[in-house]
Amino acid sequence: MFELLPLILIGVLFIIHRGATKRIDRLERELGEVREKLFRLGGSAGEPASLAVENSQAGSEQVALPLDAAAPTVSEEPLIDGAPRQSEPASVAEKSDDLLPVAARQDSKAPAESFENLLGARWAVWAGGLALALGGVFLVRYSIESGLLGPGVRLTLAALFGLALIAVGDLIRRKALPRAEALYANAMVPGILTAAGAVSLFGAIYAAHGIYEFIGPTLAFLLLALTAFGVLGLSLLHGQALAGLGLAGSMITPLLISTTAPSLWTLFIFLTVAQVATALASRMKGWLIVPSIAQSLLGIWALIALIDSADITPIALSLIAMIATWMLIWPGTRTDHGEDQGAPLSLEALGRRMASGPLGLDITLSLAVLLPALVMLDRGPTDQFPLFAFAALIASLAAAGSARSGAFWPTALASVGALLGAVAKTGLLAQAQVALLGFGWDEDAIFSLGGPVMFIFLGLAAVFVLLALAQIRRRFEADPLFSTIWAAIAAVLPVLLATITFVFYGVYARDWTHGLFAIGLGAVLLAACEYLHRQGALPGFRRGLDLLLIGSFAAFALALHALTDGIVTTILLALLGFAYLMATRWRSWSGLPWIMVAALAGVLFRIAWDPTLVGPDALSRTPILNQLLPGYGIPALLALLSAYELRNWPGQRVSNALQGLASLLGLLAIAILVRHAMNGGVLDSSTPTLGEQSIYTLLVVGLSGILMTLDLKSPSPVFRYGSMVAGGIAISQTISLHLGMLNPYFTGESTGSWPLINLLLIGYLLPGLAYAGLAFYARDKRQLPYVVLLALSGAVLGFAWVTLSVRRFWQGEFIPYWKGFEQAETYSYSVAWLAIGVGLLALGSRFDARSLRIASAVIVMLTVAKVFLIDMANLEGVLRALSFIGLGFVLIGIGLFYQKILSGKVASAKLSEPEEEPTGI
Incomplete structure (x- = not known):
């Protein structure tokens, strides 16, 4: 009988509270009717009317109304807990002309609270509530230590004390301080007393069960739950702080009860009811903090239960119920998730959207669902049901994010969670761990459930597409901004999920499951683009439609990889992009040409992955007419046709990109055919020879000239800068490869058996002439530094050809440095270099080219240094004398040449000057 006493007292308290609430509501309605009648009477009489409002503490106050007021001026002021309240009409004793400005100032800015008010009205209340609680604790402690009362009496008195505090708090709220809520919403005396009473009840019930074992676990659980829900109900009258206490009590109740047969179903049903009750109370009062705490605590309970619980069904259902509560009760009915509806797509608008709506509720819900869902995946690789539960939770969270006006954080975190789940469940992290650390998980266990994992994630991808x-x-x-976010999710996430499952569980030769899924996905996204176009989505939803287009192409590209292989995939990928580009004849969607760019980028990736396109063993050894010709040539030709097709397209960037890709693919096609032919039909990673590299250099120089010509015909930054980049690449190849790594002087490579037509001709003279021709062609089309670099490269290669040819004349077919130098060979270098200097001087004089004369001077100075430093030390006898004599004659001849030129210029300058007229002086 003693065990039922607190329960009976709580029931009586609820009945009394219900009756008092009805009486208060009736009185408020009657007071409102009386106030409305008084307002009307005051307005019709044309004189200010005074309304006396009684106050239990201050007596009465007069409220003056203006002459022409047809209704009172009432300002809405939000409480701290989010519930709106009406401020009292201001009392004014001035004339009617001055009433409105005064009232406006009083409503717009409340007077600052003084330090005395802060101490007396707020801190005193909190300190008093704490003192009451501590007083009850100390009283119980004293009674225990003194042995004055037995445990049963002490617990009864504690329960009665708690109920008395709750009753006194409600009495003070209704009678003593009816208007204090407007000023001290966060320090209400009734709320503090009620909270102290609730703490006393919680302590008494827990002590009766946990310390003295007067009541069993079932009754203790029911009493604690009823107390918690009762406090949550009282919070509707006393504010959000008391609701937090009730919520804390309800969430802590399962921890306070120990039982030998715990039930996970009972636990999560109770927690779900507590969370739903909190959401209902929050919706009625507009609270945001307490429901956020409730969602967080339920998520924490789910994580705790997942540590050693074998049954995850109640956990998953409880989390789904929390999502439904968020959608249907609170804050799902709010409409402020889309504050920037209609705003153009921009990073600033996206940032505002991320911070819009009830941010705490959105984030706590998302994390409270996402974290337990990810933990469920780590339930053992052979258990299928946790994966189903994970997919259900992620799909429910995504549905919540897409409901009504949409919420950013549930949408974003659900998408991230789906991707993380696929990465974790398919073993991608395990593969990375094995690759980096050398050890990892059991791959047989990971891949044992490939079929169910694949179909679950493909189904989850389909759910995201439908929601989007x-x-x-x-x-x-x-709301084009949020719709664009969902378009990005529909374009990226399903393709990623399907790609991950294809990589780990697909059949690489021909996978009909992934192939048909990808074809269906691409068709659905493409149909959605056409539907939106017909619904007039452009131009407001242009970015979103482009994203859906890219998603459809990505899905079709995945289908190609799932159903085809090798060179067929490469060619069909280029054809697929070209088909999208040709659709610009019927639809002017801005994303169509860029899909061709993406397709060609995919072709380049496949070339980088396997340059043979068919595998080294299947590649034909026939020069030119082999698989490389269509594999490289068809994408290059399609790129060229695409650039031509877009010659009148309004946007220049995509046209420039296609022009650059066409040039690059054309160069790659020619270069790969050359390498294949020069290596006996074998493509491997071996270092190219000087002859092969010379052809590459000639190709790059030729590409630079072609791009320069195209720039003259159709000016384009791609052609302009592309030609200069190609020239720069060729110059770097000359310095690093021709003169360095592949130089036969260092490598010892054979130069060939023929005297002039040999490797030196291909490796040095021809590229040098190509540089000279390109410099001559670019002299009036490009900047002077670039032209000078080209000319210097040609001169250096020509000088190297002469020098190495002299060495080949003396050393034979092989000219490595370790064979040393003969004296006649050393003398021959001086003769050859002086001949080059004289020849350049003659050409510079003939064409009046100052650059050639400067090059001549450099070579002659180099020869002088060589004669004085090397020939003097290494030559002997007549060769040393001939070296200096020849140098002397040449230098004197050059001096006479320059004197003749200078004297001729001075004479012509004098003849051109007009004669001075006589001045008569």
């Missing part, structure tokens, strides 16, 4: 298209269909006009 439904949200876009409803909101693309009203």
Whole structure:
């Protein structure tokens, strides 16, 4: 009988509270009717009317009304807990002309609270509530230590003390301080007393069960739960702080009860009821903090339960119920998730959207669902049900994010969670761990459930597509920003999920499951683009439609990889992009040409992955007419046709990109055919020879000239800067490869058996002439530094050809440095270099080219240094004398040449000057 006493007292308290609430509501309605009648009477009489409002503490106060007021001026002021309240009409004793400005100033800015008020009205209340609680604790402690009362009496008195505090708090709220809530919402005396009473009840019930074992676990659980829900109900009258206490009590109750047969179903049903009750109370009062705490605590309970619980069904259902509560009760009915509806797509608008709505509620819900869902995946690789639960939770969270006006954080975190789940469940992290650390998980266990994992994630991808298209269909006009976010999710996430499952569980030769899924996905996204176009989505939803287009192409590209292989995939990928580009004849969607760019980028990736396109063993050894010709040539030709097709396209960037890709693919096609032919039909990673590299250099120099010509015909930054980049690449190849790594003087490579037509001709003279021709062609088309670099490269290669040819004349077919130098060979270098200097001087004089004369001077100075430093030390006898004599004659001849030129210029300058007229002086 003693055990039922607190329960009976709580029931009586609820009945009394219900009756008092009805009486208060009736009185408020009657007071409102009386106030409305008084307002009307005051307005019709044309004189200020005074309304006396009784106050238990201050007596009465007069409220003056203006002459022409048809209704009172009432300002809405939000409480701290989010519930709106009406401020009292201001009392004014001035004339009617001055009433409105005064009232406006009083409503717009409340007077600052003094330090005395802060101490007396707020801190005193909190300190008093704490003192009451501590007083009850100390009283119980004293009674225990003194042995004055037995445990049963002490617990009864504690329960009665708690109920008395709750009753006194409600009495003070209704009678003593009816208007104090407007001023001290966060320090209400009734709320503090009620909270102290609730703490006393919690302590008494827990002591009766946990310390003295007067009541069993079932009754203790029911009493604690009823107390918690009772406090949550009282919070509707006393504010959000008391609601937090009730929520804390309800969430802590399961920890306070120990039982030998715990039930996970009972636990999460109770927690779900507590969370739903909190959401209902929060919706009625507009609270945001308490429901956020409730969602966080439920998520924490789920994580704790997942540590050693075998049954995850109640956990998953409880989390799904929390999502439903968020959608249907609070804050799902709010409409402020889309504050920037209709705003153009920008990073600033996206940032505002991320911070819009009830941010705490959105983030706590998302994390409270996402973290337990990810933990469920780590339930053992052979258990299928946790993966189903994970997919259900992620899909429910995504549905919550797409519902009504949409919420950013549930949408974003659900998408991230789906991707993380696929990465974790398919073993991608395990593969990375094995690759980096050398050890990892059991791959047999990871891949043992490939079929179910694959179908679950493909189904989850389909759910995201359906949610995205439904949200876009409803909101693309009203909220293009959020619809664009969902378009990005529909374009990226399903393709990523399908790609991950294909990589780990697919059949690389021909996978019909992934192939058909990808074809269906691409068709659905493409149909959605056409539907949106016909619904007039452009131009407001242009970015979103482009994203859906890219997603459809990505899905079709995945289908190609799943159903084809090798060179067929490469060619079909280029054809797929070209088909999108040709659709610009019927639809002017801005994303169509860029898909061709993406397709060609995919072709380049496949070339980098396997340059043979068919595998080294399957590659034909026939020069030119082999698999490389269509594999490289068809994408290059399609790129060229695409650039031509877009010659009148309004945007220049995509046209420039296609022009650059066409040039690059054409160069790659020629270069790969040359390498294949020069290596006996074998493509491997071996270092190219000087002859092969010379052809590459000639190709790059030729590409630079072609791009320069195209720039003259059709000016384009791609052609302009591309030609200069190609020239720069060729110059770097000359310095690093021709003169360095591949130089036969260092490598010992054979130069060939023929005297003039040999490797030196291909490796040095021809590229040098190509540089000279390119410099001559670019002299009036490009900047002077670039032209000078080209000319210097040609001169250096010509000088190297002469020098190495002299060495080959003396050393034979092989000219490595370790064979040393003969004296006649050393003398021959001086003769050859002086001949080059004289020849350049003659050409410079003939064509009046100052650059050639400067090059001549450099070579002659180099010869002088060589004669004085090397020939003097190494030559002997007549060769040393001939070296100096020849140098002397040449230098004197050059001096006479320059004197003749200078004297001729001085004479011509004098003849050109007009004669001075006589001055008569």
